[in-house]
Amino acid sequence: MSPILEVKNLYKNYGATEVLKDINVSIEKGDFLVLVGPSGCGKSTLLNCIAGLEPITGGDMFIGGQNMTNVSPKDRDIAMVFQSYALYPTMTVAKNITFGMKVRGIDQATQDAKLKHVSTQLQIEPLLHRKPGQLSGGQRQRVAMGRALVRDPKLFLFDEPLSNLDAKLRVEMRTEIKALHQRLGASMVYVTHDQIEAMTLATKIVVMKGGIIQQIGTPAEIYNRPANLFVADFMGSPAMNLIPAKTKANGKGMQIEIARKDAGPIVLTDKRNTDLPENVIIGVRPEDIVDTALARTDDTQQADCLIDIVEPAGADTFAVMQLGGKHVTARLHAETTAAAGTVQRLAFDLGKVSYFEPETGLRLN
Amino acid sequence: MTDMSYAPTRTKSPTTKLVLRFILYILLGVFALFYLMPLFVMITTSLKSLDEIRTGDLVSLPREVTFDAWRTAWSGACTGIQCEGVRPYFLNSLLIAIPAVLISTIIGALNGYVVAQWKFKGANIFFALLLFGCFIPFQVVLLPMAIVLGKLGISGTIPGLIFVHVIYGLGFTTLFFRNYYVSIPSELTKAAKVDGAGFFRIFWSIFLPLSLPIIVVSVIWQFTQIWNDFLFGVSFSQAGTQPVTVALNNIVNSTTGVKEYNVDMAAAIIAALPTLLVYVVAGKYFIRGLTAGSVKG
Numbered sequence: 001m002s003p004i005l006e007v008k009n010l011y012k013n014y015g016a017t018e019v020l021k022d023i024n025v026s027i028e029k030g031d032f033l034v035l036v037g038p039s040g041c042g043k044s045t046l047l048n049c050i051a052g053l054e055p056i057t058g059g060d061m062f063i064g065g066q067n068m069t070n071v072s073p074k075d076r077d078i079a080m081v082f083q084s085y086a087l088y089p090t091m092t093v094a095k096n097i098t099f100g101m102k103v104r105g106i107d108q109a110t111q112d113a114k115l116k117h118v119s120t121q122l123q124i125e126p127l128l129h130r131k132p133g134q135l136s137g138g139q140r141q142r143v144a145m146g147r148a149l150v151r152d153p154k155l156f157l158f159d160e161p162l163s164n165l166d167a168k169l170r171v172e173m174r175t176e177i178k179a180l181h182q183r184l185g186a187s188m189v190y191v192t193h194d195q196i197e198a199m200t201l202a203t204k205i206v207v208m209k210g211g212i213i214q215q216i217g218t219p220a221e222i223y224n225r226p227a228n229l230f231v232a233d234f235m236g237s238p239a240m241n242l243i244p245a246k247t248k249a250n251g252k253g254m255q256i257e258i259a260r261k262d263a264g265p266i267v268l269t270d271k272r273n274t275d276l277p278e279n280v281i282i283g284v285r286p287e288d289i290v291d292t293a294l295a296r297t298d299d300t301q302q303a304d305c306l307i308d309i310v311e312p313a314g315a316d317t318f319a320v321m322q323l324g325g326k327h328v329t330a331r332l333h334a335e336t337t338a339a340a341g342t343v344q345r346l347a348f349d350l351g352k353v354s355y356f357e358p359e360t361g362l363r364l365n
Numbered sequence: 366m367t368d369m370s371y372a373p374t375r376t377k378s379p380t381t382k383l384v385l386r387f388i389l390y391i392l393l394g395v396f397a398l399f400y401l402m403p404l405f406v407m408i409t410t411s412l413k414s415l416d417e418i419r420t421g422d423l424v425s426l427p428r429e430v431t432f433d434a435w436r437t438a439w440s441g442a443c444t445g446i447q448c449e450g451v452r453p454y455f456l457n458s459l460l461i462a463i464p465a466v467l468i469s470t471i472i473g474a475l476n477g478y479v480v481a482q483w484k485f486k487g488a489n490i491f492f493a494l495l496l497f498g499c500f501i502p503f504q505v506v507l508l509p510m511a512i513v514l515g516k517l518g519i520s521g522t523i524p525g526l527i528f529v530h531v532i533y534g535l536g537f538t539t540l541f542f543r544n545y546y547v548s549i550p551s552e553l554t555k556a557a558k559v560d561g562a563g564f565f566r567i568f569w570s571i572f573l574p575l576s577l578p579i580i581v582v583s584v585i586w587q588f589t590q591i592w593n594d595f596l597f598g599v600s601f602s603q604a605g606t607q608p609v610t611v612a613l614n615n616i617v618n619s620t621t622g623v624k625e626y627n628v629d630m631a632a633a634i635i636a637a638l639p640t641l642l643v644y645v646v647a648g649k650y651f652i653r654g655l656t657a658g659s660v661k662g
């Protein structure tokens with residue numbers, strides 16, 4: 001079966017400015033694709049191109065196996081949820097949801113049936129006769145979802161749909177969207193700048209920067225094996241520690257030296273990775289630097305570190321120190337004894353460590 | 366009392382505030398009276414008989430209220446050789462103003478919708494040029510317009526005057542609607558496009574229902590402009606198609622012998638009445654519409 005969405009060699013220019021460069025993405029039916037990146041990376045433009053709301057400069061776009069490159073949005077069999085919800089202000093909720101069907105000349109009985117089905121599904125029946133102005137942010141969000149769902153399209157497009165909600169509601173709606181995706185088995189493309197949303201929702205993530213795709217992969221791949229320094233830094237909170245280090249082969253594996261303030265370098269040995277250049281940047285997630293008591297795998301090696309700052313966060317306590325001239329965050333136990341200004345023995349887990357070339361920023365292992 | 370307001374205390378006492386308030390209201394009252402005075406004189410004069418005007422005081426109330434002057438002004442006063450009052454010209458003005466207001470408002474709404482929401486290449490230049498049209502003095506276009514009207518075969522006719530006013534009004538109406546529609550998020554148009562609606566459907570179902578305040582602004586503005594216009598009215602009309610402003614001028618200027626001030630005043634009030642009425646009926650929306658662009662709804 002052909003992919004539900006296939007973007008081939010897509011280019012998009014505004015005048016002389018290239019906003020999207022050689023974009024290639026494809027998703028299968030039931031995939032939840034998240035486009036993530038900092039603002040201005042072109043993710044929303046890409047979504048608008050997929051919707052047909054922005055003409056593309058070069059390349060091809062297939063939806064459901066059909067070439068949709070020059071097809072108008074209404075004929076692409078898509079539905080879209082916008083950041084501002086874009087509900088029609090003068091229409092009631094019911095009219096908002098049925099507007100698309102009305103425009104397409106679908107008979108009243110079908111309209112009513114679909115409206116009923118969708119409003120039950122989203123629990124918005126009591127709101128049907130209200131105008132958008134009389135709804136709260138969360139309710140508007142639901143109505144916008146309803147307007148998309150009622151279309152039952154091949155592809156759902158979401159343009160930062162949660163960014164106007166407060167933090168608590170955002171988490172709730174996130175869960176709901178995920179549940180909806182699982183229940184419907186629908187194919188979705190979702191744009192966000194929030195990497196946690198990307199991690200939690202996606203079956204496939206596209207990380208973008210400056211109009212170029214940095215990496216495509218499952219959330220686990222993106223998290224554990226970032227393709228370059230940008231992805232490593234962007235995905236994950238707190239961010240991955242990216243520490244300049246020197247390596248040399250020592251017989252047992254690669255010996256890694258990390259400069260330490262007020263003491264000699266930390267020396268660790270990575271038994272699995274070989275053949276690294278002398279200067280690397282090593283990427284270690286905060287959860288791979290832990291209290292010695294919590295260390296679990298054979299790969300852990302211990303070193304003393306001077307703690308600069310301790311940040312209790314409830315479930316964990318984050319400790320910040322200086323290694324290799326960078327701030328490095330460790331994820332410690334909530335009841336850790338570490339205190340600012342003290343030296344703490346920490347365990348480094350090199351099982352999932354990433355190495356990057358300092359000049360190009362590309363992954364080495 | 367004034368001593369207190371000049372007292373060197375830093376914080377104003379309640380009494381000082383009261384005094385300042387009092388002075389403020391007195392001043393406002395004086396200004397209001399000043400501006401209302403001409404209207405007062407016009408109304409009272411129009412209700413007096415000629416004898417009373419000659420003998421009496423300009424600002425005094427009429428001793429004996431008579432509507433004779435109004436009757437004459439409406440249907441008997443002479444504009445040159447005809448003595449039909451302002452009635453036929455009042456009708457002309459309505460025949461010119463109503464279609465011209467409607468047409469220029471509708472086209473302005475469509476123009477504004479296109480310029481604000483369907484950005485095409487050169488949209489900004491198009492809009493700038495249209496705006497420039499607002500500031501071209503009337504006198505400049507008189508001759509070219511006369512030639513165009515002649516070529517179209519509608520010179521001296523009411524459709525000709527409608528045409529002139531529509532063309533001249535488009536700059537303003539487009540400006541009104543463009544500024545109003547530019548504050549409406551473009552995502553609304555995008556959502557409607559994805560929903561399958563086309564250009565006119567989106568305008569009709571989504572934009573027009575939102576537009577009441579700005580339609581009112583456009584209608585009031587255009588109506589006032591067109592109704593009060595004298596220059597186009599006098600340049601592009603002929604006997605029988607003149608608007609009320611031109612007739613009023615003829616009544617006032619062409620009387621021989623005794624000047625009938627009461628008739629002149631009555632005719633002037635009649636000529637001004639429709640614009641007054643429009644403000645009274647729709648003024649509330651006018652203010653709301655003017656500020657609507659700056660406030661998010």
